[in-house]
Amino acid sequence: MGSDLIGKLLIRRLQGITLVGRVVECEAYDEGDPASHSFRGPTPRNEVMFGPPGHMYVYFTYGMHFCANVVTGRDGHGSAVLLRAVQPLEGLDWMAERRGLSDERLLCAGPGRLTQAFGIARAENGADLVRDGAVFLAKGRPPEAESIGVSARIGVNVGADLPWRFFELGSPFLSRRSMPGRGAGTGAARGSGRRGS
Numbered sequence: 001m002g003s004d005l006i007g008k009l010l011i012r013r014l015q016g017i018t019l020v021g022r023v024v025e026c027e028a029y030d031e032g033d034p035a036s037h038s039f040r041g042p043t044p045r046n047e048v049m050f051g052p053p054g055h056m057y058v059y060f061t062y063g064m065h066f067c068a069n070v071v072t073g074r075d076g077h078g079s080a081v082l083l084r085a086v087q088p089l090e091g092l093d094w095m096a097e098r099r100g101l102s103d104e105r106l107l108c109a110g111p112g113r114l115t116q117a118f119g120i121a122r123a124e125n126g127a128d129l130v131r132d133g134a135v136f137l138a139k140g141r142p143p144e145a146e147s148i149g150v151s152a153r154i155g156v157n158v159g160a161d162l163p164w165r166f167f168e169l170g171s172p173f174l175s176r177r178s179m180p181g182r183g184a185g186t187g188a189a190r191g192s193g194r195r196g197s
Contacts, residue, residue, distance in 0.1 A: 002028035002081050003150070003166040005070060007142035010086050012118045012135045017094050019118055021086030021108055022140055024171040027153045028164040029069075031078035036159075038078025048126045049078040056135065058115070058125040065112030068120050070129060070137070084154070084165070085109045087173040088117065110175040143168050 005026050012019040029036035037046040037059065048057040049071055057069040057080045073079035086108045088095055095107045095117040108114040115121065120135065129137045149169045152160055154176060167174055 002026060002072075002164060003148050004142075005081055005083075005137075006148050006166055006168055007140045009089075009138040009140040010083065010118065010135070011138055012091075012120070014119050014134060017091050019091035019094065020089040021114070021118070022089055023083060023085075024087050025085035025165070025167040025174050026070075027082045027084055028072075028166070029080060029082065030073070033159045033162065033164075036078065038080075042078065046078065049073075049080050050076055051126070054128065054130040056120075056124055056127040056129055058120060058122060060122065061112075066115040066121050067111040068115050068118075068124070082111060083114055084111055085167075085171075085173055085175045086114055087171065105172050109173055113175075 005023050008023050010021045010023060029038070031038040031049075038049045042050045045059065046057070048055055049069075050073075051071060052075045053071050053073060055071045057071055058066050059069075060066055067082060069080040069082045071080045088104055088107045092104055092107065096102050096104075098119065099107055099113065099117050101107070106113065108117045118135070124135055127133065127135050129135065147169050149167045150163045151165045151167070152163060153165045
């Protein structure tokens with residue numbers, strides 16, 4: 001799992017508003033990956049990563065912002081995928097007010113920006129993303145396989161050579177547009193981690 005999330009819809013309901021974004025960038029992390037939060041086994045902080053797939057793992061980083069991940073591994077296996085960027089589709093005015101800017105390209109371009117725009121915080125840790133609740137994923141419109149780029153992950157110091165970042169080629173909503181990529185047919189991975197989850 002990883003490239004499978006590209007094109008899916010992240011839907012958030014709060015305060016009588018529905019926010020919708022289309023996933024355009026994500027990164028995979030796995031328990032065998034030294035960059036992953038799950039690398040050293042379960043802890044109170046990362047226990048959601050080891051739970052059943054389809055739940056949200058949220059953590060606070062750099063004392064500044066939250067990051068949201070989708071748990072992807074079987075129950076007991078610590079893996080998840082960090083949501084790095086979405087294309088905002090609905091609720092843009094609310095997102096802009098939360099973010100303090102109006103450029104829709106920057107509303108959700110980055111893990112911290114995304115959670116701020118969608119009002120995702122510690123309370124959403126463990127949320128079931130499969131059920132139609134306050135936050136969930138919907139099918140959306142997946143891109144063609146040749147439209148998905150693959151690259152090394154951003155900002156990791158270990159496992160930096162793993163090609164576990166997946167993104168929609170040409171999207172103006174990515175967190176970084178200059179990262180080199182290639183077609184996703186070269187071996188997608190699944191998994192969440194230290195920098196990313």
